[in-house]
Amino acid sequence: xxxxxxxxxxxxxxxxxxxxxxxxxxxxxxxxxxxxxxxxxxxxxxxxxxxxxxxxxxxxxxxxxxxxxxxxxxxxxxxxxxxxxxxxxxxxxxxxxxxxxxxxxxxxxxxxxxxxxxxxxxxxxxxxxxxxxxxxxxxxxxxxxxxxxxxxxxxxxxxxxxxxxxxxxxxxxxxxxxxxxxx
Numbered sequence: 001x002x003x004x005x006x007x008x009x010x011x012x013x014x015x016x017x018x019x020x021x022x023x024x025x026x027x028x029x030x031x032x033x034x035x036x037x038x039x040x041x042x043x044x045x046x047x048x049x050x051x052x053x054x055x056x057x058x059x060x061x062x063x064x065x066x067x068x069x070x071x072x073x074x075x076x077x078x079x080x081x082x083x084x085x086x087x088x089x090x091x092x093x094x095x096x097x098x099x100x101x102x103x104x105x106x107x108x109x110x111x112x113x114x115x116x117x118x119x120x121x122x123x124x125x126x127x128x129x130x131x132x133x134x135x136x137x138x139x140x141x142x143x144x145x146x147x148x149x150x151x152x153x154x155x156x157x158x159x160x161x162x163x164x165x166x167x168x169x170x171x172x173x174x175x176x177x178x179x180x181x182x183x
Contacts, residue, residue, distance in 0.1 A: 012123065014082075014130045017069040018062075022055055024071055026114040029081040030054060034155070035090040035109040061089050066138075072113070072127050079118050082127050083110040084143075093146075097173040101144045105180065106135055108145035110155040124157055128165055136183050143167075143183060146176040 017025060031051040034041055044050075061068050065085050072080030087093050087101040090109050094100055101107045111127055113119045135143055145167075147159040159177065163169075167179040 012072060012074050012126060014070050014072045014080075014127060016067040017058065017071060018067060019059075021071065022058065024078045025069065026071070026078045026081055029083070029110065029112060029114060029155075032110075032155075033057070035083070035092050038091045038095060057089075061085050065089070070127070070131065072123060074115075074118060074123070079115040080113045080123055080127055081110055082108070082112075082131055084108045084131060087144075096146050096176055096178070098146065098171040098176055098178040101178060102142065102170075102180070105142040105144040106140050108143055108156065111145070111157045111161075112155045124161055125165065128161070132165075132181070132183065140183055143181045144170065145179050147179055149175050149177065 015021065023030070027048075028046045031046065031048050031054050033045045033050050033054060036054070036057050037045060058069060068083060068085040068089070070082040071078050072082070084106050087103065087105070087107045090107055093107060108131065111124055113123050132143065145156050145162065147156055147162050148154040149159050151158065159179075162179045162181075165181065167181045169177050170180040171178040
């Protein structure tokens with residue numbers, strides 16, 4: 001089933017996260033602190049015990065920037081996650097060889113379809129389009145992300161997804177080039 005079929009049949013919806021629906025963020029995204037931390041990344045950052053720290057981060061960013069997380073639902077089941085904000089809220093961006101992101105951009109840290117059976121069906125594209133519409137309405141200049149070459153197995157999604165949506169490679173020094181879309 002194509003993503004347009006999902007939308008037409010009202011089977012997919014994308015909603016901003018707030019304090020009421022925070023618990024609906026799919027695992028492991030609800031407690032992953034990869035972008036919020038620096039240094040070595042280990043299993044301790046993917047444990048459910050980190051959920052309170054993720055919620056605290058979300059509340060602080062939401063107060064300063066606005067809601068910065070979205071959930072994609074299919075048939076009312078959460079199956080996707082989008083996390084974005086200005087680069088200053090994601091200290092790990094400084095560790096990427098192809099960085100750092102521009103100060104005038106919003107960084108898309110995660111665009112992740114958590115349920116593997118729904119990957120490759122256009123849901124990531126729909127989630128990305130939804131975010132771009134929101135940022136355009138908000139008057140933001142650009143969206144940047146680090147996408148992985150040669151594999152879709154990472155939270156920001158595959159390079160090909162972004163190139164098909166008119167992102168341009170800004171800096172390419174490793175397996176995770178920095179991509180930019182002028183909004």
